[in-house]
Every structure is written in C-alpha cells, then in structure tokens.
Amino acid sequence: MDVLDLTRLQFAVVTIYHYFFVPLSISLAGTAAGLHVAWLRTGTPKYRDLTQFVGRLLIVTFAVGVVTGLVQEFQFGLGWSAFARFYGDVFGPTLAIEGMLAFFLEATFLALWYFGWDRLPRRLHAATIVVVAVGTLLSAFIILAANSFMQNPIAYELDPVTGRARLGDFGALLLNEVNLAAFPHTIAGAVMVGGALLLAIGVWRRAADAAFGTLARLGAWLTLVGGALTALTGDRLGKVITEVQPMKMAAAEALYVTTTGAPFSVFAIGGADGGRPWFSLELPALLSVLAKGSPGAEVQGIDDLQAQYTAQYGAGDYIPMVPVAFWSFRLMIGVGMLAALVAAAYLWTGRRGRTPHRWLLRWLPLVPLLPAAANTFGWIFTETARQPWLAFGLTTVAEGISPGLTRAEVITSLTGFTVVYGVLAVVWLRLVRHLSRQPVTPVPEPDRTAPEPTPVY
Numbered sequence: 001m002d003v004l005d006l007t008r009l010q011f012a013v014v015t016i017y018h019y020f021f022v023p024l025s026i027s028l029a030g031t032a033a034g035l036h037v038a039w040l041r042t043g044t045p046k047y048r049d050l051t052q053f054v055g056r057l058l059i060v061t062f063a064v065g066v067v068t069g070l071v072q073e074f075q076f077g078l079g080w081s082a083f084a085r086f087y088g089d090v091f092g093p094t095l096a097i098e099g100m101l102a103f104f105l106e107a108t109f110l111a112l113w114y115f116g117w118d119r120l121p122r123r124l125h126a127a128t129i130v131v132v133a134v135g136t137l138l139s140a141f142i143i144l145a146a147n148s149f150m151q152n153p154i155a156y157e158l159d160p161v162t163g164r165a166r167l168g169d170f171g172a173l174l175l176n177e178v179n180l181a182a183f184p185h186t187i188a189g190a191v192m193v194g195g196a197l198l199l200a201i202g203v204w205r206r207a208a209d210a211a212f213g214t215l216a217r218l219g220a221w222l223t224l225v226g227g228a229l230t231a232l233t234g235d236r237l238g239k240v241i242t243e244v245q246p247m248k249m250a251a252a253e254a255l256y257v258t259t260t261g262a263p264f265s266v267f268a269i270g271g272a273d274g275g276r277p278w279f280s281l282e283l284p285a286l287l288s289v290l291a292k293g294s295p296g297a298e299v300q301g302i303d304d305l306q307a308q309y310t311a312q313y314g315a316g317d318y319i320p321m322v323p324v325a326f327w328s329f330r331l332m333i334g335v336g337m338l339a340a341l342v343a344a345a346y347l348w349t350g351r352r353g354r355t356p357h358r359w360l361l362r363w364l365p366l367v368p369l370l371p372a373a374a375n376t377f378g379w380i381f382t383e384t385a386r387q388p389w390l391a392f393g394l395t396t397v398a399e400g401i402s403p404g405l406t407r408a409e410v411i412t413s414l415t416g417f418t419v420v421y422g423v424l425a426v427v428w429l430r431l432v433r434h435l436s437r438q439p440v441t442p443v444p445e446p447d448r449t450a451p452e453p454t455p456v457y
Contacts, residue, residue: 001407002407003401003405003406003407003410004397004398004401006407006410006411006414007079007080007401007402007405007410008397009414010075010079010410010413010414010417011075011079011080012380012383013414013417013418013421014068014071014072014075014417014421015072015075015379015383016376016379016380017068017421017425018065018068018069018071018072019375019376019379020372021061021062021064021065021068021428022065022069022140022190023186023189023190023192023193023194023371023372023375024061024065024190024193024194024197025058025061025062025065025136026136026137026140026187026190026191026194027190027191027192027193027194027195027222027226028054028055028057028058028061028194028197029058029062029106029129029132029133029135029136030133030136030137030191030194031054031194031198031218031222032051032054032055032058032129032132032133033126033129033130033132033133035047035050035051035054036048036051036126036129036130037126037130039051040122040123040126045441046211046214046441049211049440049441050211050214050215050218050440051129052117053211053215053435053438053440054198055113055114055129056435057197057432057435058110058132059110059114060428060431060432060435061428062106062107062110064424064427064428066102066103066107067424068421068424069102071417073095073099076091076095077402078402078413079401079402079405079410080390080400080401080402081402081403082399082400082401082402082403083390083391083395083399083400083401085164086164086165086395086400087149087156087164087165087391087395088164089164089165089166089167090149090155090156090165090166090167090173091146091149093167093170094142094143094145094146094173095143095146097142098139098142098143098146101135101138101139101142102135102139105131105135105138106132106135106136106139109128109129109131109132109135110128110129110132112128113125113128113129113132116128137187140183140186140187140190141174141179141183142174144179144182144183144186145173145174145176145179147182148176148178148179148182149173149176149391150386150389150390150391150392151178151182151241151244151245151382151386151392152176152177152178152244152245152392153391153392153393153394154172154173154176155167155168155169155170155172155173155176156168156173177240177243177244178237178240178241178244181233181236181237181239181240181241182237184229184233184236185230185233185234185236185237188226188227188229188230188232188233189226189230189336189371189374189375189378190226190375191222191223191225191226191229192222192223192226192227192230192336192339192340192371192374193368193371193372193375194219194222195218195219195220195221195222195223195224195225195226195343195371196219196223196339196343196367196368196370196371196372197219197368198215198216198218198219198222199216199219199220199222199223199343199346199364199367199368200219200364200365200366200367200368201215201216201219201432201436202214202215202216202217202218202219203216203346203361203364203365204364204365204436205436205437208439209439209440209441210441211440211441212440215440216346217347217350219343220343220344220346220347221343221347223339223340223342223343223367223371224340224343224344224347226340226371227336227337227339227340227343227371228340230336231336231337234333235290238290238291239290239291239292239293242291242292242299244392245385245386245392246299246300246305247302247305247309247318247319247320247385248320248325248385248386249287249290249291249299250299250300250301250302250305251302251319251320251321251322251325251326251385252325252326252329252381252385253265253287253299253326254268254302254322254323254325254326255287255299255301255302256301256302256303257301257303257304258298258299258300258301258304259288259298259299259301260288260296260297260298260299261284261285261288261295261296261297262285262287262288262291262297262298262299263282263283263284263285263286263287264282264283264286264287264290265280265281265282266281266282266283266330267280267281267330268280268281268326287299302319302322305318306318306319313393316388316396317388318388320384320385320386320387320388321384321385321387324380324381324384324385325381325384325385328377328378328380328381328384328385329377329381329385331373331374331377332374332377332378332381333374335370335371335373335374335377336370336371336374338370339367339370339371339374342360342364342367342370343367345360346360346364
C-alpha cells in the first residue's frame with residue numbers, strides 16, 4: 001500500500017471507530033432526557049431509576065466519544081493538510097462550533113445533571129439533561145454540514161488573492177440539501193443503535209430486576225421505530241444523492257448502462273465489472289423508484305457518467321470501487337432491517353407478559369452489533385462511493401493528502417491509534433458490563449432510627 005492508501009485506511013479506522021460511540025451518545029442522551037421528563041411528570045420511581053442507569057451509560061460513552069472525536073478532527077491536519085489548508089475557512093467554523101458544543105455545552109450540562117440530583121430544583125435539574133440531548137443533536141447537525149459539503153460543495157467562493165476557498169454563507173452551508181436529508185437519516189440510525197444496546201442489557205439482566213424488563217421493552221421499541229424512520233429518511237436521502245452524485249447511485253447497483261425502469265438487485269454474483277451477473281435476484285424498477293421516485297424514471301449508468309465527467313473535469317478514472325459500493329449498500333439495508341425485525345420479534349413474542357422464545361433470548365445480547373454494523377456499512381458506502389473525489393467535483397483524494405507524508409509516519413500513527421482504540425474499547429466494554437450488573441432499583445438502606453431487636457437466647 002502506498003502513502004495515499006495507508007492514509008485513507010487510517011482515516012477509515014479512526015472514523016469508523018469514533019462512530020461507534022457517536023450514535024450511542026445521541027440516542028442515550030435523548031432516552032435519558034425522555035425518562036427524566038417522564039419521571040418528573042408522573043413521579044413513578046421506576047422512571048427515576050432508569051434515568052440514572054441510562055445516564056451512567058451515557059457518561060461512559062460520551063467520555064470515550066470525546067477522546068476519539070479529538071483524533072478524528074486532528075486527522076485533517078495530520079493526513080489531509082492540503083485539503084484543510086484550501087478549505088479550512090469553510091470547515092473551520094463547523095469544527096469549532098461542534099467542538100465547543102461537545103466540550104462546553106454538553107459536557108458542562110452533563111456534569112450538572114450528574115451532580116445535581118437532590119441539589120438542583122427538580123425542573124431545573126431535568127432541563128440540564130434536556131440541554132445535553134439537544135446539544136448532541138446540534139453537534140450532529142453541524143458536523144454533518146461539514147461532511148455534506150464534501151458530498152455537495154456549496155456556500156463557498158474562491159479568494160482571488162489567496163486562491164483558497166472562502167465561506168460565503170454559513171446558513172446556506174448548514175442548509176445544504178444533502179445535510180437536510182442526511183441528518184434525520186443519521187439520527188434515526190442512532191436511535192436504533194442506542195435502542196439495541198438497551199434491549200440487549202435489559203434481556204441479559206431481566207431476571208435480576210423487573211426494571212430491566214422495562215428497559216428491554218423500551219430498547220426494542222426504540223430499535224423498531226428507529227428502523228422504520230431509517231427506511232423513510234433513507235428513501236429521501238437516496239433521491240437527493242441521485243441528484244448531486246448520480247455516479248454513487250449507479251455504483252450502488254453496478255448499473256453500467258443508462259436504464260429506464262432500472263431494477264434493484266437484492267443479491268447478485270458477478271457483474272461488478274460491467275459484465276452480466278452469473279446470478280441476480282432483481283426487483284423490477286425498484287432502483288428507479290429509490291433514485292427518482294418513479295418506476296419509469298431513467299437512471300444514468302456508470303459508462304455514460306464516466307464519459308460525462310471526463311468531458312467536464314478532464315481525463316481520469318471517475319468510477320468508484322463498484323463491488324464495495326454494491327455490497328456496502330445492501331449490507332447497510334439488510335443488516336438494519338434484520339435489527340428491526342429482531343426487535344419486533346421480541347415485542348411480539350413477549351406481548352401480554354409472555355416470555356419470549358428461548359432461542360431469541362439467547363441471541364438478543366448480540367443485537368447491538370446489527371445496527372452498529374449497518375451504520376458502518378452506510379458510512380463506508382457514503383465515503384467510498386464518492387471516490388475519487390474528496391470534495392465532489394472540486395478536489396480529488398490524491399490532491400488533498402498532506403505533502404511530504406511518509407509511509408513510516410502513517411504506519412506509526414495508525415499503529416498507535418489502533419492500540420489506544422483497542423484499550424479504549426476494552427475499558428468501555430468492561431465499564432458497561434459493570435454498570436449493567438448493578439441493580440436498576442436501588443436497595444433500600446436499613447432504618448437507623450428503629451430500635452434494635454432484643455436478642456432471643
């Protein structure tokens with residue numbers, strides 16, 4: 001692997017690892033806020049206990065997410081300084097605001113919430129965790145605006161003196177049509193991840209405490225509802241991506257020839273290189289519906305788009321890694337749907353107080369892996385199917401790498417990140433396991449004022 005490939009691998013490792021904790025933080029913050037408000041309105045002790053339990057999970061996850069997020073932002077200067085130097089005026093405000101939200105707003109109010117039990121007025125105390133939940137959403141929206149610029153560059157102009165990109169309209173950057181479509185899709189996926197974690201913990205510990213049974217049902221509903229919203233928002237995002245990056249949607253289907261009423265292959269063997277697949281299970285006209293909302297719509301093929309981009313941007317290979325795009329797109333959909341189906345099966349088999357099937361309970365502790373994998377495949381598709389562009393239509397990946405970077409430097413930093421991240425993963429898992437072993441309902445302390453019983457001999 002050359003320096004470029006190693007740097008891309010390093011960025012992928014850092015980003016994928018960091019994104020294990022981002023959706024969990026978003027979902028757990030929203031869940032803790034909802035439970036706290038429910039306790040405030042109803043006075044049900046169970047909601048207070050569940051709020052504290054989910055909040056402890058949030059604190060552990062948030063801490064690891066902040067550490068990995070710092071490295072994620074430093075990546076632009078470490079491996080992609082040429083890109084950061086040219087587009088720093090555009091990216092800078094989004095990264096700065098997101099950093100302030102995470103370190104000052106979210107961290108501060110999370111600490112106020114944690115230490116504010118029985119110290120702050122009840123309504124003010126509940127407001128602190130609501131602020132944390134809103135802050136995570138704002139952070140996600142703003143950082144997605146930076147990524148959306150890479151998918152659909154807008155709101156910038158070239159400085160005639162420096163030749164660098166200069167931010168023209170920050171509001172327009174935030175309201176990028178890709179961001180408006182990607183944000184609800186991302187949040188829906190986050191709800192699935194957090195719900196699946198709560199479902200797994202609840203099923204694992206439901207025999208020890210009745211509150212864990214409530215936690216399992218809550219997690220199942222979050223996973224199921226998040227899955228439905230992910231499908232709905234993904235439909236809108238697919239249509240927007242087709243408008244701004246038609247090559248990405250063509251690569252998702254390995255569609256080399258422009259087709260009217262294009263089918264969607266649920267499963268195919270071969271054909272990624274433009275030849276006819278050996279085997280393909282197709283749904284007629286579904287790709288046209290996904291891409292443009294009509295079964296009779298025309299979807300541009302890879303060959304025609306390659307010719308179009310060559311004429312527009314000059315000679316070059318503008319075709320992404322089609323097998324990666326094809327399978328990551330399907331795995332994203334398939335694994336995500338499987339997670340929602342597992343949650344639905346748990347709710348259905350456990351309805352009216354029944355005990356779900358033993359085989360289902362045996363495998364449910366592994367269910368968080370499904371939406372986490374679906375999120376990962378989604379980001380792999382989003383980023384690799386944009387290749388060879390770093391910012392679509394403006395800068396290629398090869399043009400954005402740091403000049404003078406050596407293989408030894410990348411290998412050393414990649415090894416260091418991998419070791420540190422491995423340690424963080426073990427720490428997080430052990431802490432979550434430790435917290436999950438604690439009872440949700442606190443054990444009542446003995447009454448110290450009551451007289452001691454008279455011993456009987």
